Amino acid sequence: MQIANNVAERYTRFARQEAEGKSELYVELALGVAGSEQLIALLAGLPREKQQPNLIFAAYRWLFGVPRGWDDFHENVIDRWDDVRNVALSRMTQTNEPGRCATLLPLLARLPQPLALIEVGASAGLCLLPDYYSYQFGGTALPEAPLDDRPIFSCNTNAVTPVPETLPEILWRAGLDLNPLDVTNEEEAAWLECLVWPGQEARAEQLRKALEIARAVKPEVVKGDLRADLADLAGRAPKDATLVIFHTAVLTYVQDVSEREAFSHHVSSLCPYWISNESPGVFPSIAQKLEDGGDDHPGKFLMSMNGEPIAWTDPHGRSVNWIETSAFNAPTPS
Ligand SMILES: C[S@@+](CC[C@H](N)C(=O)[O-])C[C@H]1O[C@@H](n2cnc3c(N)ncnc32)[C@H](O)[C@@H]1O
Incomplete structure (x- = not known):
């Protein structure tokens, strides 16, 4: 329960403090994840450093491209969770800015x-x-x-x-x-x-x-x-x-x-x-x-x-x- 709360908080914080004003799509996705018991349960099964919003969203895009919105993202992640999980586990964020x-x-x-x-x-x-x-x-x-x-x-x-x-x-x-x-x-x-x-x-x-x-x-x-x-x-x-x-x-x-x-x-x-x-x-x-x-x-x-x-x-x-x-x-x- 505590892990699930932490995941939800992390995604809400990402939406409000990091993505807001920079990527409206990531705000939508992050708030969607924070409110989805199904996705939080999946993410909670990953090591903490792999639950990072940036990593999960990049893993999704690596597989499927930019999602049209929350519904598209949610559906694909649920259907292809093992693929998303494998990309997240095998890669690191490593954003070079x-x-x-x-x-x-x-x-x-x-x-x-x-x-x-x-x-x-x-x-x-x-x-x-x-x-x-x-x-x-x-x-x-x-x-x-x-x-x-x-x-x-x-x-x-x-x-x-x-x-x-x-x-x-x-x-x-x-x-x-x-x-x-x-x-x-x-x-x-x-x-x-x-x-x-x-x-x-x-x-x-x-x-x-x-x-x-x-x-x-x-x-x-x-x-x-x-x-x-x-x-x-x-x-x-x-x-x-x-x-x-x-x-x-x-x-x-x-x-x-x-x-x-x-x-x-x-x-x-x-x-x-x-x-x-x-x-x-x-x-x-x-x-x-x-x-x-x-x-x-x-x-x-x-x-x-x-x-x-x-x-x-x-x-x-x-x-x-x-x-x-x-x-x-x-x-x-x-
Ligand atoms: C988010 S990226 C930042 C890259 C770059 N500094 C920038 O600002 O664009 C973090 C980088 O730190 C590296 N890193 C994380 N832990 C490290 C460690 N213990 N020793 C060396 N590199 C590490 C990761 O592999 C990754 O490439």
């Missing part, structure tokens, strides 16, 4: 250049390429003349966000992931597209452009676990660049909060700059440094630098709102 680079950029641009970038939980490595994309921060375009065939990520800011004037200079880059995705593999690229929500065609188009860039640049993503294999990768970073280790939407997959805290101590010992862009509940010790304990920003990620809260960010990179009391004062690039 290059638009998140827009929220990292104000920090990256303020660090001593050039940078050596390590992304933990890099998926296909698309967030390792912030210097290859174009951005629109309110009225400011970066670079001034957007480059042909590059995705352009629009990102809202608040009055205190330090909108960058230049792209970071990246001397070296590498990622670490339990299951690196290969951008040249058509099936893996198609799975990444299934993870973009219906109604977000512009996001899908930006993803396709970013995948093209990744096929040409080939950022290295090493197979490994963030709990065991980060030190080796960090040891390979060039010494004449500022080492930055970052992650976005990753530590939430490490279930045990004490393991996350252990990671935060470990990563701090490996580099001068550690950027975390995660739900505020992922590192309670960071969120607790805020007056409201991070409770007033439903559906947003908390970006921090070296354990200090810096900004509230949209999970897909559409906004970066600096926290006025932000304790971090990065040196401006020389």
Whole structure:
């Protein structure tokens, strides 16, 4: 009974805090699931990490394409539950959202250049390429003349966000992931597209452009676990660049909060700059440094630098709102 309640709550929260305003179809599906005893019973039989709305909806689309609405979805899931279940069990969400680079950029641009970038939980490595994309921060375009065939990520800011004037200079880059995705593999690229929500065609188009860039640049993503294999990768970073280790939407997959805290101590010992862009509940010790304990920003990620809260960010990179009391004062690039 408790598991069923948790599934229903999870789908309602997804509808109200994540999908609303972004994908009306996913709001409809998620609320439908939350109210369906039949589907909740099926989902409750999956391991917790496989009950994720994003994963179940992507598994459905992998098999049947975009559903016309709740009735279509409900009927197919009931009829073909074993197929949906098998896709969910064999795949992980691994959403690779290059638009998140827009929220990292104000920090990256303020660090001593050039940078050596390590992304933990890099998926296909698309967030390792912030210097290859174009951005629109309110009225400011970066670079001034957007480059042909590059995705352009629009990102809202608040009055205190330090909108960058230049792209970071990246001397070296590498990622670490339990299951690196290969951008040249058509099936893996198609799975990444299934993870973009219906109604977000512009996001899908930006993803396709970013995948093209990744096929040409080939950022290295090493197979490994963030709990065991980060030190080796960090040891390979060039010494004449500022080492930055970052992650976005990753530590939430490490279930045990004490393991996350252990990671935060470990990563701090490996580099001068550690950027975390995660739900505020992922590192309670960071969120607790805020007056409201991070409770007033439903559906947003908390970006921090070296354990200090810096900004509230949209999970897909559409906004970066600096926290006025932000304790971090990065040196401006020389
Ligand atoms: C939701 S994706 C985010 C990808 C990318 N950071 C982004 O923001 O677009 C999470 C990624 O973290 C990886 N991951 C989860 N747990 C991990 C672990 N313990 N060690 C390394 N990678 C992990 C998954 O394989 C997946 O590719």
